[in-house]
Amino acid sequence: ILPYGSSHSVSFPPVFAGVSCMMLFLPVAVLGLMVVCSQEDASLMSPPSLPALDSLLDPHVFGMVVLWFLFQALLYVLPVGKVVEGIPLKNGEWLKYRMNTLHAFVLTVAALGAAVHQGVDLGYIHSHFLQLAVSSLLFSVLLSVYLYVRSRWAPQDQLAPGGNSGSVIYDFFMGSELNPRIKGFDLKYFCELRPGLMGWLVINAAMTLAEMKLHNLNYPSPAMILVNCFHLFYVLDAYWHEEAVLGYMDTTHAGFGFMLVFGDLMWVPFTFSLQSYYLVYHPSHLSLPWIVGIVTLNVIGFSIFRKANSQKNAFRRNPSDPTLSHLKTIPTATGKSLLVSGLWGLVRHPNYLGDLIMALAWSLPCGFTHILPYFYVIYLTTLLVHREARDEAQCRRKYGSAWDDYCREVRYRIIPRVY
Ligand SMILES: NC(=O)C1=CN([C@@H]2O[C@H](COP(=O)(O)OP(=O)(O)OC[C@H]3O[C@@H](n4cnc5c(N)ncnc54)[C@H](OP(=O)(O)O)[C@@H]3O)[C@@H](O)[C@H]2O)C=CC1
Numbered sequence: 404i405l406p407y408g409s410s411h412s413v414s415f416p417p418v419f420a421g422v423s424c425m426m427l428f429l430p431v432a433v434l435g436l437m438v439v440c441s442q443e444d445a446s447l448m449s450p451p452s453l454p455a456l457d458s459l460l461d462p463h464v465f466g467m468v469v470l471w472f473l474f475q476a477l478l479y480v481l482p483v484g485k486v487v488e489g490i491p492l493k494n495g496e497w498l499k500y501r502m503n504t505l506h507a508f509v510l511t512v513a514a515l516g517a518a519v520h521q522g523v524d525l526g527y528i529h530s531h532f533l534q535l536a537v538s539s540l541l542f543s544v545l546l547s548v549y550l551y552v553r554s555r556w557a558p559q560d561q562l563a564p565g566g567n568s569g570s571v572i573y574d575f576f577m578g579s580e581l582n583p584r585i586k587g588f589d590l591k592y593f594c595e596l597r598p599g600l601m602g603w604l605v606i607n608a609a610m611t612l613a614e615m616k617l618h619n620l621n622y623p624s625p626a627m628i629l630v631n632c633f634h635l636f637y638v639l640d641a642y643w644h645e646e647a648v649l650g651y652m653d654t655t656h657a658g659f660g661f662m663l664v665f666g667d668l669m670w671v672p673f674t675f676s677l678q679s680y681y682l683v684y685h686p687s688h689l690s691l692p693w694i695v696g697i698v699t700l701n702v703i704g705f706s707i708f709r710k711a712n713s714q715k716n717a718f719r720r721n722p723s724d725p726t727l728s729h730l731k732t733i734p735t736a737t738g739k740s741l742l743v744s745g746l747w748g749l750v751r752h753p754n755y756l757g758d759l760i761m762a763l764a765w766s767l768p769c770g771f772t773h774i775l776p777y778f779y780v781i782y783l784t785t786l787l788v789h790r791e792a793r794d795e796a797q798c799r800r801k802y803g804s805a806w807d808d809y810c811r812e813v814r815y816r817i818i819p820r821v822y
C-alpha cells in the first residue's frame with residue numbers, strides 16, 4: 404500500500420494486482436485462521452476442515468450483523484457527550500465530532516445484560532462464529548460499494564490525499580472520500596471505534612461462556628480471564644482517550660474505502676478475538692509466577708503506550724504545556740517542534756513499542772503449543788513497521804533537515820538497540 408497522498412505512482416499495474424490480491428486474500432485469511440483455531444491441531448500446517456460453503460451465508464445471521472451496526476449507530480447519535488472539533492480540513496473548515504463511546508459502551512453492556520436476562524443465548528455467537536464473519540464481510544463490501552459510488556460526487560476538497568487515482572479497484576480499496584458523512588453522521592469515525600471494537604469484546608465474552616460450557620467449569624480459566632481483561636482494558640483506554648483518535652493518521656489522512664471498512668468491521672472483531680476463541684478449544688494452564696509475569700509485561704507495555712501517546716497529544720495541543728517543560732525539543736521550519744527526550748528520545752515510535760509489548764502479553768496466556776494465538780503480534784508488528792516507514796517518509800517531507808537531526812539524535816525506530 405502506498406503512503407497516503409501518493410496517488411501519482413499508482414498507474415503501475417503491479418499496484419492494482421497487489422490491491423486485488425489483498426482484497427481476496429485478507430478475507431480468506433481471516434476465515435482460514437478461524438477454522439484452524441477451532442481444530443484440535445491448530446497448526447497452520449494442518450489442512451483446515453472446510454465447512455460447506457452454502458452454510459456460511461445465513462440471512463438470519465446477516466440480519467443480526469445489520470442490527471448490531473444500527474444499534475451502535477443509534478447510540479452514536481444520542482445527544483450525550485461533548486462535541487469537539489477535529490483537526491482543520493484542506494478547505495479551512497473544522498468538522499465536529501460527538502465524544503460518547505463510553506456512554507455507548509455502558510448502554511451496550513446494559514442492553515446485552517437485559518437481553519441475556521430475557522433468555523437470549525450469547526452462545527449463538529460461538530456457534531455461528533464463521534457465519535457472523537462472512538456476514539460482516541458481506542456488509543463491509545456493501546458499505547464500501549456505497550462509499551465508492553458516493554465519492555464520485557464528492558467535492559474535490561473533501562477527497563483524501565490518496566485513493567483518487569482514477570482506477571476503480573485502487574480507489575475502491577483505499578477510499579476516495581476523507582470523511583464521508585450522512586448529515587452529521589461520520590461513517591469513518593463511527594466504524595473505527597464502535598461496531599468492531601465493541602464487537603470484539605462481545606465475542607470475547609461469548610467465548611468465555613463457551614469455554615465454561617464446553618469444559619463444565621464454574622469459572623472461566625485464568626488464561627481466559629487475562630485475555631478478556633487485557634482486551635477490555637485496551638478498548639476502554641481507547642474510549643477514555645477518544646478525542647486523541649481525531650489526530651491519528653487514519654482519521655486525518657486515510658480515505659474510507661474497503662481497506663478500513665473491512666479492517667474495522669471484519670478484521671478487528673474476528674482476528675483480535677482469536678486468542679479467546681483458541682482458548683475455548685485449547686485450555687492453557689498457567690502457574691501463579693507466570694500469571695504475575697504476563698500481567699507485569701502488559702502493565703509495562705500499557706504504561707509506555709499510554710505515556711507516549713498522551714505526551715505527544717498534550718505537546719501537539721499546547722507546546723508550552725508546563726508538565727512537559729522538562730523535555731528537550733528540536734524546532735522545525737514549519738513552526739512545530741519535535742520531542743527528543745523522555746520516551747520520544749528512546750525510540751522514534753515509543754507508542755508502537757508499548758503496543759507491541761502489550762500484544763505479546765495478550766498471546767502468552769495461550770501457551771506455546773501453536774503459533775496461531777501469536778497472530779495478533781505478528782499482524783501488529785507487520786502493520787506498525789509498515790506504518791512507521793510511511794510516517795517517516797511523511798515527516799521527512801514535512802520537516803526536512805530537522806527530521807534528519809531528530810533521526811541522528813534518536814537512532815532507533817521502534818525497539819531500542821534492535822530496530
Ligand atoms: N491495535 C492496532 O491494530 C493498531 C494500533 N495503532 C496505535 O495507534 C496509535 C496511533 O498511531 P499512528 O497514528 O500510526 O501514529 P502516531 O500517533 O505515532 O503519530 C505519528 C505522528 O506523530 C508526530 N510525531 C512523530 N514524532 C514526533 C516527535 N518526536 N515529537 C512530536 N510529534 C511527533 C508526527 O506528526 P505531526 O508532527 O504532524 O504532529 C507523526 O506524523 C499508536 O499508539 C499505535 O500503536 C495503530 C495501528 C493499528
Ligand SMILES: CC(C)=CCC[C@@H](C)[C@H]1CC=C2C3=C(CC[C@@]21C)[C@@]1(C)CC[C@H](O)C(C)(C)[C@@H]1CC3
Pocket residue numbers: 429595596637638640641648651653662663665666667670671
Ligand atoms: C489488514 C488490514 C485490513 C488492516 C486495516 C488496519 C486496521 C485494522 C487498523 C488501522 C489502524 C487501526 C487502529 C485501531 C484498530 C485497528 C485499526 C483500525 C485502534 C482503534 C485500536 C485501539 C487503539 O487504542 C487505537 C485507538 C490507538 C487504535 C487506532 C488505530
